[in-house]
Amino acid sequence: MISGVPELARGLGFARSAVVPVEPPRRHELYAAWLAEGRAGEMAYLASPEHVAGRADLRSLLATARSLVVVALALDRTDPVVPPDRLLRGRIARYARGDDYHLVMRDRLVALADAIARHAGVPVASRPCVDSAPVLEREWAERGGLGFVAKNTMLIAPGLGSHVMLGELLVDAELAVSAPAAPPRPRCGGCRACLDACPTGAFADAYVLDARRCISYLTIEHAGPIPRELRPLIGTWVFGCDVCQDVCPFNAGGGEPADPALAPRSLEHALPDLVALAARNTNQLRRYVKRTALRRIPRASLLRNVAVALGNTGSPDALPAVRGLLADRDPLVRGHAVWALARLGGNVAGLTDDDPFVAEEITAAAARTSSPPRTPPAP
Numbered sequence: 075m076i077s078g079v080p081e082l083a084r085g086l087g088f089a090r091s092a093v094v095p096v097e098p099p100r101r102h103e104l105y106a107a108w109l110a111e112g113r114a115g116e117m118a119y120l121a122s123p124e125h126v127a128g129r130a131d132l133r134s135l136l137a138t139a140r141s142l143v144v145v146a147l148a149l150d151r152t153d154p155v156v157p158p159d160r161l162l163r164g165r166i167a168r169y170a171r172g173d174d175y176h177l178v179m180r181d182r183l184v185a186l187a188d189a190i191a192r193h194a195g196v197p198v199a200s201r202p203c204v205d206s207a208p209v210l211e212r213e214w215a216e217r218g219g220l221g222f223v224a225k226n227t228m229l230i231a232p233g234l235g236s237h238v239m240l241g242e243l244l245v246d247a248e249l250a251v252s253a254p255a256a257p258p259r260p261r262c263g264g265c266r267a268c269l270d271a272c273p274t275g276a277f278a279d280a281y282v283l284d285a286r287r288c289i290s291y292l293t294i295e296h297a298g299p300i301p302r303e304l305r306p307l308i309g310t311w312v313f314g315c316d317v318c319q320d321v322c323p324f325n326a327g328g329g330e331p332a333d334p335a336l337a338p339r340s341l342e343h344a345l346p347d348l349v350a351l352a353a354r355n356t357n358q359l360r361r362y363v364k365r366t367a368l369r370r371i372p373r374a375s376l377l378r379n380v381a382v383a384l385g386n387t388g389s390p391d392a393l394p395a396v397r398g399l400l401a402d403r404d405p406l407v408r409g410h411a412v413w414a415l416a417r418l419g420g421n422v423a424g425l426t427d428d429d430p431f432v433a434e435e436i437t438a439a440a441a442r443t444s445s446p447p448r449t450p451p452a453p
């Protein structure tokens with residue numbers, strides 16, 4: 075029996091950790107029901123046989139697994155100070171403002187596996203998991219006592235709030251269990267601030283998110299055109315969304331220190347100048363997203379999001395940047411720029427495009443601008 079693993083994890087910078095016995099998950103049927111209701115949208119990988127089976131049995135990921143280590147890395151809960159300029163700023167979700175957490179987490183979990191082997195004095199087989207691995211991460215973190223699953227579906231670690239990223243290490247050695255006998259109970263009580271604040275009404279119910287309406291899904295996972303009726307509700311989010319966390323009382327105040335590797339790289343990686351972002355050429359964009367979570371979406375999706383955010387600023391200062399995006403090489407970007415132009419009151423009459431999607435956006439925008447707008451632009 076190997077003890078002292080939480081101490082090794084703390085030494086490597088994990089804000090929370092616990093050792094959990096390898097056992098069947100308790101909420102697999104909720105996951106299956108969520109998929110069956112179509113709430114995963116286009117994230118087809120989540121419903122693949124390997125993913126569904128993998129989530130039901132940790133040993134399908136490492137046949138010899140005897141222990142599971144669950145860990146959390148803390149994100150910065152504060153917002154950077156914005157200089158008193160008049161720039162039109164978009165918003166990037168906190169988790170994506172620093173180095174890509176997938177890389178940081180994986181490196182740290184590999185270091186933890188090495189530390190366990192050194193500490194035990196024997197080789198150990200292990201498998202690090204983060205995000206895309208078929209693991210019900212929130213359930214296992216809760217089982218480990220790291221926190222409770224809240225109405226906004228986030229794992230909230232008291233003292234750190236929900237701004238934590240989760241990871242797991244499966245190990246083929248017998249580690250001393252540190253998880254509590256029963257997982258922590260939900261502590262939301264009568265609060266429903268997150269459910270009411272969600273800009274797109276993405277919660278089907280408490281604890282149930284319909285990804286198809288979530289801004290995080292629409293700006294990151296969804297590849298094609300964003301449904302027109304949802305675009306005004308996205309506001310100025312360019313990548314992800316933090317609204318249902320920002321309103322949560324468990325995230326109030328500074329909290330415990332954040333992991334330096336996940337700290338925002340710069341103001342432009344937290345609250346980017348939308349006009350400058352729209353003007354970056356391919357190489358400049360590549361440099362901007364390098365080693366951040368933003369690198370996980372194609373250039374066209376990022377500029378699509380920038381176009382929508384510019385349209386939602388409601389500012390005439392956004393018009394030149396939107397007109398620049400009308401000339402983009404990718405129809406996805408041009409189509410959303412047409413929408414943004416019309417939303418800002420720009421003239422769409424006379425626009426033409428050979429691409430069927432862009433042509434349809436022009437027709438829809440022309441019809442919209444000839445009738446009064448139903449949703450006022452965001453302030």
Ligand code: B12
Pocket residue numbers: 101104105108117167168169204205206207208209210211212213223224226227228229230236237238239240241260281282283285288290291295313314315316318
């Ligand atoms: C697919 C996915 C998404 C989808 C769907 C999210 C969702 N809520 O289902 C989209 C793209 C929308 C998304 C968005 C975000 N995501 Co995401 N996502 C995932 C992923 C890959 C799978 C999640 C999943 O299986 N969903 C299906 C549902 C059914 O499962 P679940 O979310 O675990 O839900 C649990 C509860 O709902 C619970 N439950 C159901 N009913 C009930 C009833 C009661 C009473 C209770 C207590 C619980 C309960 O059962 C489920 C299993 O435990 C995980 C990584 C992973 N492998 O787990 C990351 C993950 C959940 N995402 C994460 C993050 C950070 C985000 C964002 C904050 C990013 C952002 N800022 O834009 C948002 C948050 C939106 C939100 N409120 O959830 C983190 C969450 C960390 C945390 N503290 O919880 C994870 C764990 C990644 C990581 N490695 O850290 N994500």
Ligand code: SF4
Pocket residue numbers: 271272273274275276277283287288289290314315316317318319
């Ligand atoms: S991340 Fe944003 S859009 Fe998604 S559920 Fe939370 S508040 Fe709603």
Ligand code: SF4
Pocket residue numbers: 224225226261262265266267268269318321322323324
């Ligand atoms: S805002 Fe309220 S209901 Fe939502 S997760 Fe936080 S405490 Fe729970």
